[in-house]
Structures are given as structure tokens and as C-alpha cells.
Amino acid sequence: EEKSDVVIIGAGLSGLNAANLLVEQGFKVIVLDANNVVGGRVRTHHTANGPIDVGASQIGRSYARVIDACWRYGLKLIPEDRDLLKFGAHYQNHWIDNATWASHPLNRCEGEERSIPPLMMGSRLAGKYNPLKNIDDWLDPKFSEYDVSLRTLLRQKGHSAQAIELAALSAPGIGIDETSVLRMWQEETRGALDRKFGTDVKTDAHKDHPFGEAHTRDIVNGLTSTSNIEGGCHLLPLAMARPLGDAVRVNKKVVHIELSSSAGAVTCADGSRYRGRFIISAVPFTVLRKVKISGPPGPSVAQAIATMPYANTARLYLTVDPFWLEDGLPPSFSTDGPLGMFWAIDNHKGTGPHRAMIVLVSAVAREITKRGTEQAVPFLLSELARLRPASAGKVRVNTYMDWGADPLQLGCGFSLAPGQVNSFARTMLEPWEVMHFAGEHTRRSDFGMESAMESGERAALEIMARAA
Numbered sequence: 001e002e003k004s005d006v007v008i009i010g011a012g013l014s015g016l017n018a019a020n021l022l023v024e025q026g027f028k029v030i031v032l033d034a035n036n037v038v039g040g041r042v043r044t045h046h047t048a049n050g051p052i053d054v055g056a057s058q059i060g061r062s063y064a065r066v067i068d069a070c071w072r073y074g075l076k077l078i079p080e081d082r083d084l085l086k087f088g089a090h091y092q093n094h095w096i097d098n099a100t101w102a103s104h105p106l107n108r109c110e111g112e113e114r115s116i117p118p119l120m121m122g123s124r125l126a127g128k129y130n131p132l133k134n135i136d137d138w139l140d141p142k143f144s145e146y147d148v149s150l151r152t153l154l155r156q157k158g159h160s161a162q163a164i165e166l167a168a169l170s171a172p173g174i175g176i177d178e179t180s181v182l183r184m185w186q187e188e189t190r191g192a193l194d195r196k197f198g199t200d201v202k203t204d205a206h207k208d209h210p211f212g213e214a215h216t217r218d219i220v221n222g223l224t225s226t227s228n229i230e231g232g233c234h235l236l237p238l239a240m241a242r243p244l245g246d247a248v249r250v251n252k253k254v255v256h257i258e259l260s261s262s263a264g265a266v267t268c269a270d271g272s273r274y275r276g277r278f279i280i281s282a283v284p285f286t287v288l289r290k291v292k293i294s295g296p297p298g299p300s301v302a303q304a305i306a307t308m309p310y311a312n313t314a315r316l317y318l319t320v321d322p323f324w325l326e327d328g329l330p331p332s333f334s335t336d337g338p339l340g341m342f343w344a345i346d347n348h349k350g351t352g353p354h355r356a357m358i359v360l361v362s363a364v365a366r367e368i369t370k371r372g373t374e375q376a377v378p379f380l381l382s383e384l385a386r387l388r389p390a391s392a393g394k395v396r397v398n399t400y401m402d403w404g405a406d407p408l409q410l411g412c413g414f415s416l417a418p419g420q421v422n423s424f425a426r427t428m429l430e431p432w433e434v435m436h437f438a439g440e441h442t443r444r445s446d447f448g449m450e451s452a453m454e455s456g457e458r459a460a461l462e463i464m465a466r467a468a
């Protein structure tokens with residue numbers, strides 16, 4: 001049995017940030033990760049066409065901790081080059097041009113709903129009613145009445161049946177019924193803050209991006225609105241693990257955590273055991289709920305571990321010849337079928353190969369996971385060929401990633417079901433005996449990678465205060 005001050009479970013950004021901060025303050029730490037490499041949801045696949053970030057890639061201007069870490073470790077931030085070509089939609093077996101959708105015979109929406117492109121309905125209507133001003137308002141009990149699903153909110157606001165049906169195809173989070181509106185607004189309010197850094201986002205040809213992104217190439221404080229890490233985002237967790245040396249152990253799948261009021265012990269699948277005065281769980285609750293936890297009953301976090309839902313995304317990364325020049329249909333498009341979305345990425349030349357992605361979220365992502373990776377890729381390619389016969393022979397696969405199928409993740413990001421902000425989100429950070437919690441799912445005010453860093457910092461500070 002090996003002893004340390006703090007045993008950290010999970011070597012994603014949250015666990016690694018907590019570890020580095022604790023080591024700086026003189027704590028002995030051990031970081032255990034079940035995977036054979038650190039990084040978790042920051043992962044780069046090295047393909048014949050160069051590195052592809054299949055997890056996190058985008059670094060906003062307001063990502064103080066992530067940018068600081070990149071600069072500290074000498075990683076080069078480069079402007080993101082992922083402008084999407086014009087979007088349309090394949091809806092009820094018809095091709096829809098967003099520009100003429102308002103007068104399309106299939107459009108049965110009402111009033112101002114009519115001019116919202118099908119793909120944008122979920123995020124536009126969710127955003128329209130967002131009353132939050134500050135990034136932690138989502139946890140303020142004064143907004144507790146909004147801990148409801150988007151469908152409930154849209155019905156309360158009198159939206160048409162078709163607007164709600166379209167919102168269901170594109171709702172942020174897991175889906176229109178599965179995610180609390182407060183959780184959607186947390187992400188949106190934090191995203192709005194990011195867009196305020198530097199210059200205003202200009203209205204440009206890419207404003208109909210499904211996630212509301214609009215990349216500006218203006219340089220402010222050395223950064224464009226969205227940066228990537230040259231060579232791949234995975235270089236960041238690798239750099240953060242390096243100073244920790246052999247305190248980071250990979251291939252260590254934690255299967256049992258024993259807790260008391262004075263210490264904790266962790267057992268791995270290979271039988272190795274680690275004892276610590278404190279423990280930090282920095283793994284998603286999808287996987288923590290499969291780990292046996294013994295000791296006194298847990299506080300409200302136990303309910304969160306057992307029931308917190310997770311969203312999924314699966315993505316097929318392609319190189320394509322511009323088949324849209326042949327069929328005249330929109331280069332990028334959303335569908336109401338199992339293909340999800342096809343994103344054609346501008347190569348800034350028009351002709352020649354382009355990068356492209358098939359992006360599945362919500363219900364279609366859940367469905368693709370059931371097929372298994374080997375069947376998923378041919379299935380998605382056949383769907384693309386069915387919808388766009390001109391793509392035949394013009395599509396090459398670079399790589400594929402389904403986060404719901406990864407047994408160490410079982411999803412791409414946390415969600416909160418309607419009612420869960422009120423039932424446990426405000427109190428779930430209370431430690432369970434000596435176990436503290438980090439990970440993007442324990443965020444208070446940030447999002448994406450920055451929320452993982454935020455949470456690792458908070459958990460480290462909690463332990464420093466308790467140990468003092």
C-alpha cells in the first residue's frame with residue numbers, strides 16, 4: 001500500500017491542475033488514471049492528414065487558466081481554422097435554403113419563429129428567454145422556477161408545435177426533455193462572456209453555425225477569438241503531467257474507494273492500493289457510479305453521482321472533394337435523420353479537398369453508440385451517399401470518435417435533468433468524508449476546458465484550507 005497526502009483519481013485537466021497546485025504547496029500527491037495516457041477528453045488522433053483533436057480543441061479568449069498554462073509550458077496558440085461553409089437543412093425529405101425558409105410551404109411556424117433557420121430553433125428559442133446576467137446566476141435560487149425542460153418552457157411561452165419539434169432537433173444539451181433550461185443557460189451565459197473579450201463578434205457568413213460560433217480573425221492580446229494548440233490540444237495535459245513525474249500512474253483503473261473521517265483508500269483493478277489523507281475524484285460521474293464507494297453514507301453528491309445524466313457526441317472526420325459544386329446543394333447541412341449534421345470546412349480556395357465532419361449530438365448520438373464503432377462509420381457514409389449522391393467517391397475517412405462508447409467516459413459532457421439544479425446542483429460540492437470533487441461536471445462559473453481547470457483549482461484550495 002502506497003501512502004500520500006492526496007490521491008487524485010483521473011488525469012484529465014481537472015485532476016492534473018489540482019495535482020500541480022497541491023505539489024506547489026508541498027503536498028505529496030498520486031494521480032491515478034485508468035487510461036494508458038493522460039488527458040481524458042483532451043485527445044488528439046494522429047492521422048495521415050495531421051493531428052485531429054477529437055475532444056477539446058477550441059480555446060476562447062477568456063480562458064484565463066488554460067491560456068496561462070499554455071504560455072507557461074511553451075505551447076503555441078494558433079488561430080482556429082474551422083470556418084464552416086454555408087448551411088442548409090434536409091428536413092422532411094426536402095432541401096431547405098435558410099434564406100428562403102421563412103416562405104417555404106413546409107414552414108408551419110408562427111410569427112417571428114418563421115424566420116429562424118431549422119437548425120437554430122433550439123438555441124435561438126432557449127436564448128430568447130435567458131434572464132441570467134452573471135455566470136453563476138444559474139445556481140441562484142431566485143431562478144429556481146426555470147429548472148424545467150426546454151419543451152415545458154416553450155409550451156409556457158406559447159410556441160407553435162412545429163417550432164417545438166424543430167427545437168427538439170437542435171436543443172442544446174442532451175435534448176428538449178432531458179436537460180434543465182438552467183443548465184443550457186449556464187453554457188450560454190458563459191459563452192456570451194467569452195464573446196465580449198476583445199472585439200465584438202462581427203456578423204459574417206458563418207453566423208448560422210449550429211453552436212452560434214462566429215470566428216473573428218482580429219488579433220487581441222495575441223489571440224484570435226478562438227485558438228487551437230499547434231500540434232494538437234493533447235500537448236496540454238502531457239505538459240501538465242510532466243512536472244509531476246512518476247506521481248502520475250496510468251493503466252490504474254480505480255474500482256473501490258474506502259472513506260472515513262480521517263483518511264481514504266483506493267483500490268485499482270490490478271490490486272494495487274493507495275492511501276491518502278484526502279482523495280479527489282476527478283472522473284465523470286458516469287464512471288464514478290461504477291466504482292464501489294464504502295464508508296458513511298454520502299451527502300447530496302451521492303445522488304448526483306447516481307443520477308446525473310451525460311450528453312454524448314460522435315464525430316466522423318473526413319477529407320472531401322467539394323461535391324456541393326456538382327449538386328448545387330448547401331455544403332454544410334443539418335438533417336432530421338440519423339446523420340445529424342454535416343459540416344464542410346472552408347479551405348479558403350473553393351476547389352480541391354476540404355476537411356469535413358459528420359457531427360452527431362443528442363438523440364442521434366445515442367443511437368449511433370448502439371450500433372458500435374465498426375458499423376457506425378459505414379452506416380454514416382451510406383447515409384451521406386443517400387442524401388448526397390454527388391459525394392460518391394469523394395469522401396475519405398480520417399478518424400472517428402464516439403465518446404459515449406469510450407468506457408472511461410460514457411459521454412461527452414455533464415448535464416442536469418429538469419429539477420436537478422434545485423435538488424442537488426447547489427450542494428453537491430460538499431465533500432464526502434475526505435473525498436473532494438473536481439471535473440467539469442462540478443463547475444460553478446466556467447465552461448469547457450476552463451471549467452475543468454476551475455474545478456481542479458477549487459478542489460485543491462478546499463484541501464489546502466482543510467489541511468491548514
Ligand SMILES: Cc1cc2nc3c(=O)[nH]c(=O)nc-3n(C[C@H](O)[C@H](O)[C@H](O)COP(=O)(O)OP(=O)(O)OC[C@H]3O[C@@H](n4cnc5c(N)ncnc54)[C@H](O)[C@@H]3O)c2cc1C
Nearest residue numbers: 010012013014034040041056057058254439440448449452
Ligand atoms: C468532443 C468534445 C469536444 C470538446 N470541445 C471542447 C472545446 O473545443 N473547448 C473546450 O474548452 N472544451 C471542450 N470540450 C470539453 C473538455 O474536453 C472537458 O470539459 C474537459 O477536458 C474535462 O476534463 P475533466 O478533467 O473534467 O475530465 P476528463 O478529461 O474526462 O478526465 C477524467 C479522467 O478520468 C479517467 N478515468 C475514468 N474512469 C476512471 C477510473 N475508474 N479510474 C481512474 N481513472 C479513470 C479518464 O481516463 C480520464 O482521463 C470538449 C469535449 C468533448 C468530448
